[in-house]
Amino acid sequence: MKNRVYFHTGFRLGVSRARLSSVLLSAVAMTPLVSEAAEHKIHTNHHRTGALSKKPAKSSTVNGAQSPDTLYRPAPPKPFVAPSSETIKVSTRRRSVVDQSKAALSTIPGGVSVIDAHEVLKGRNFTNADVLAFQPGVFAQSSGGGDGLRLSIRGSGIQTGTNYFRSGILMMFDGLPVTTPAGTPYELFEALGVRYTEVLRGANAFDYGGLQLGGAINYVTPTGYDADVFQVRAEAGSFNYNKQQISSGKVIGKSDYYVSITKSYRGGYQQQTAASSFGVNANYGYRFNDKVSTRFFFRYRQTQNGYPGFLTRDQIIDNPKQAQSTYVALHSKRIQPGSKWYGNMTTIRIDDHSKLELGIDYQDAPIDIENGTTAGVWGYKTIAGVIRYSRKDKLWGHSNDALFGIDTYSDLDAWQTTRTRTYTGTYAGIPLGTKLRHATYGGTDNYFHIRDNFELFHNFWLTAAGALDFVQRSTAVTYPTQSSLGTSAVGFTPRGGFRYVISPHVSVYGNVSRSFQPPNDWQLLSGANYTTGPAAGLTATGASLENQTATTYEIGTTGDWLHNKWSLTYYYSSVRNELLSVMTPLSQLYGNATYSNASPTVHQGVEASLETDLYKWSGGTLGLRQSYTYQDFHFKNDAVFGRNKLPGIPAHFYQGEVRLDLKNGFYAGFNAQVSSKVSGSYDDTYFAPSYHIYNANVGYEWPGKHRQVFLSFNNLTNKHYASIVVPEYIAGGKQLSVMQPGDGFGLFGGVSVGF
DSSP states (O other), X not given: OOOOOOOOTTOOOOHHHHHHHHHHHHHXXXXXXXXXXXXXXXXXXXXXTTXXXXXXXXXXXXXXXXXXXXXXXXXXXXXOOOOTTOEEEEEOOOXXXXXXXXXXXXXXXXXXXXXXXXXXXXXXXXXXXXXXXXXTTEEEEOSTTOSXXXXXXXXXXXXXXXXXXXXXXXXXXXXXXXXXXXXXXXXXXOXXXXXXXXXXXXXXXXXXXXXXXXXXEEEEOOOTTTSOSSEEEEEEETTTEEEXXXXXXXXXXXXXXXXXXXXXXXXXXXXXXXXXXXXXXXXXXXXXSSSEEEEEEEEEEEXXXXXXXXXXXXXXXXXXXXOOHHHHHTTOEEEEEEEEEEEEEEEEEOSSSEEEEEEEEEEEOOXXXXXXXXXXXXXXEEEEEEEXXXXXXXXXXXXXXXXXXXXXXXXXXXXXXXXXXXXXXXXXXXXXXXXXXXXXXXEEEEEEXXXXXXXXXXXXXXXXXXXXXXXXXXXXXXXXXXXXEEEEEEEEEEEEEEEXXXXXXXEEEEEEEEEEEOOOGGGGOOXXXXXXXXXXXXXXXXXXXXXEEEEEEEEEEEEEETTEEEEEEEEEEEEESOEEEEOOHHHHHTTOOEEXXXXXXXXXXXXXXXXXXXXXXXXXXXXEEEEEEEEEEEESSBTTTBTOBOSSSOSXXXXXXXXXXXXXXXXXXXXXXXXXXXXXXXXXXXXXXXXXXXXXXXXXXXXXXXXXXXXXXXOTTOOOOEEEEOOBSOOTTOOOSOEEEOXXXXXXXEEEEEO
16 A cells, blocks of 8 residues: 655645644554565655655745635645655565464364474484474374374374374374374474474364364474475484484565485484484475466485383383393384385365365375384375365355365375294295285275354354265285185264354363264284194284274363463363274284273363463563363273273373573573373282473574574483383283383483575
């Protein structure tokens, strides 16, 4: 908008007009404008067209005499004239992509959060356990520093151990699914090279087609628009840990690119936990015009993680650095020799109110599991596609926001071959690499979903949504014998909710939603075992598993008041056919577990976060951030276990940090992580002890420059504790080997430079 005041010979501003000119000019100076440009400077002097004249306007004369129009009028006051040296700055800075994501997710009537990578990068960033810290409702723990986290949201996949495909959560890169009918391969999720991460808990992932109990996590990568032209980062520290990253991003005309290359190694706190990785993360975007743009994605990563097995409670208390002797002797490990992910997302802005997003991705994830006396070689090639159409307009005179989506992902080629890798026991005399069993897997997930947000009255929104689900699963053993099993199902998943913005600082929400979760395709291979021959102990047949469903009730609030920013959610889920697993010594040896559907269960909990400015002054801020998760997961009335708690996850989990941030660039933090005891068996007679660990972090960021150094001190008291518990069926008073230790005291440092 242009604001101009003209002065012409023969015309003189009256008092009211002069004052109005002054007011308008002052308003221009103080009003921020939003556009894609960064910042403009407007110099007010007589050389700029449309600017105020440096000299006051002269009165009109007739033959040297005053005009009759002004002859008897008193002289008006002089109009406001800006000094020629004055510079008026008009801020036109665009909202950051993180703020845009927060604004978009704030329209969801449920528990969501956005993690800014800038905050995460102030300390060590080895695995996604570092990224997902301080997120209420999220339980993310790493064992031995490996990428295969124990990851659960609202109890999703709580029995899935480390180094397994993830279950119960839709995982995405830039809005494109990485989750497949087999679950989610974890090796592609490098913690560096992420701009921000969206966490949508439970049914609040509906807009992304996330219908599973746990919801969704969406990792969004930088682009040439928000990345440094050149950036390098290096981290190093205890347990022979080192990690390097080099990245670059730039805008070139209508194109932009971003590429990140990472490499890491860690010798390990615990014996037999060495971990190494190498990865590439790249994207290229092209903007055809203001309405059509496209972006291509590519990820490649190879990893190798040692496998230490599991320890008993007493072993962890006495010496958490030891590994299970069987797996030390076998040099057990899991290798992902090179997983690849290709994707494209094209956005078409149909008009000012609607847009269409079209996405597709292809994934190739080979795996070599060498845990025991056999090696399980896996191959997974999958394809996925998404269509999302959204429109914001008026409906019956009320604001309305509608979305329609189709999400589909399918196996193209999925198989597993088990071969011998030792000459011991049953395989004595059998050549190494001999094929013992070959199995194939198949699956497809298709979700058609629609959602509408309708503003019933000012700031009160109603949400109505529903999804049609069509899934197929199959498994077949083709060697040494043949058997096959296939299942298919059609379901409907409704959702309804409300969101009321009481004031700019407080909002409340609630929803009732269904969730739908089919088993991973490989979980169907949970039938009878071979009892004779070289394949003895391996699974010979499939077992039919029902799809897990749940009805969830959720209510909560978010807001900020008096230097406090909070979110608080309570949820209650009634779960049918929950997919639970049991690890046995035999299944552990073959790198798998036994899966089955449970009797009705309940998942309920509280998710709370609070950020407080304890003291703020001109030089900085002293703050406190806290995250608390309460989880009550139990059987309703099981024939064997009654109302026992579900094992494998703590009932109480707390993280808190006191943080000092100075404007000169210095920052420091002291944080605590507290966990209640964790059951290691379904009979709830064997527990990992509760624990609390303390960490510290100090660093310096050069103001106005992309330079940073930091030091992180982890587990300051060198506490011995179990970070992960994968349960067995019944303990019966015995100590079971079902626990993996967390790291002891460690010191880590890092430096990052970008421009």
